[in-house]
């Protein structure tokens with residue numbers, strides 16, 4: 001029977017404050033502390049057996065937990081074993097202390113573009129609705145309990161993560177770790193913020209060599225290389241939208257994560273940074289033109305191909321599928337199906353590797369490849385003579 005269909009009453013467990021006779025899905029335990037926000041009551045729920053014994057704690061409502069617990073990755077006896085690799089046992093990277101960045105991950109073997117670097121399930125999942133409304137003190141209490149309830153090895157890995165200022169209490173420490181290291185994840189339209197301990201060791205680069213996406217099928221974060229990486233090179237992801245000027249990116253990183261970015265574009269000479277800024281401005285302008293479907297639009301397939309080139313020049317390989325998608329649409333919009341299909345294939349190839357399946361743009365490219373003339377973009381920019 002699936003856990004959600006079998007609400008059970010549990011006795012106390014070996015984990016700290018887990019209680020005590022509450023109705024939760026089988027295998028889950030509910031903590032003592034709950035907080036009320038609006039009409040909802042949010043509590044801490046822990047599944048210690050999750051993901052090969054790593055465990056996971058979720059802060060949400062009882063009804064949302066029941067729904068979540070019924071999903072495939074949380075079924076008892078069905079941990080996402082394929083995603084479970086003991087932290088610190090990878091053969092392709094290792095942790096290292098890096099100048100001015102704290103800990104980071106360094107490649108220990110050649111990693112090729114498109115190769116998966118890691119796949120990890122979360123330690124902590126927090127309902128997105130709480131993030132907006134609950135004040136810090138009450139939030140810290142929930143978070144502290146959620147971490148306290150994790151199985152010891154995972155709890156230790158969480159508590160080892162970085163904060164960007166000094167901390168006073170255990171609850172404050174947990175709050176700050178969560179603030180610095182959480183990722184936005186979503187499942188069936190629900191927003192969550194989650195912390196994945198090993199993924200959180202990846203430092204930021206405005207032009208990163210790796211990308212990540214959340215896979216709801218396995219409830220894991222997947223990290224892939226976007227270009228070939230040599231041994232000794234640091235593995236990096238981007239924490240922000242890289243299509244902003246250097247000043248705007250640095251400002252956002254400082255405000256949000258409290259660091260001055262030391263990536264190579266941010267540290268480059270003024271003229272290189274200016275060239276990069278002007279390419280970014282050109283990319284944003286091209287997007288505006290290509291998004292314009294009015295009769296006076298200046299969009300052309302050549303502009304979409306220029307976009308592809310600029311993404312490459314700018315070192316944005318991890319988002320190149322966006323430009324391929326646009327090129328496929330623009331060629332199809334003029335009824336040039338073979339070029340459209342060439343770009344659709346490229347978009348699918350990179351899009352599946354870097355963003356995973358089940359995305360609307362992936363489905364759209366599949367449709368175009370099945371029948372370009374039946375695709376919504378077919379000849380959409382050809383105007384009938386007046």
Ligand SMILES: C[S@@+](CC[C@H](N)C(=O)[O-])C[C@H]1O[C@@H](n2cnc3c(N)ncnc32)[C@H](O)[C@@H]1O
Nearest residue numbers: 101102103162200201203204257259261262263
């Ligand atoms: C998610 S953590 C990354 C792992 C972290 N270095 C550690 O020791 O656990 C984010 C923090 O790492 C540091 N960091 C990440 N990228 C950086 C960069 N490009 N330059 C300087 N510091 C960086 C900052 O202190 C930031 O708040």
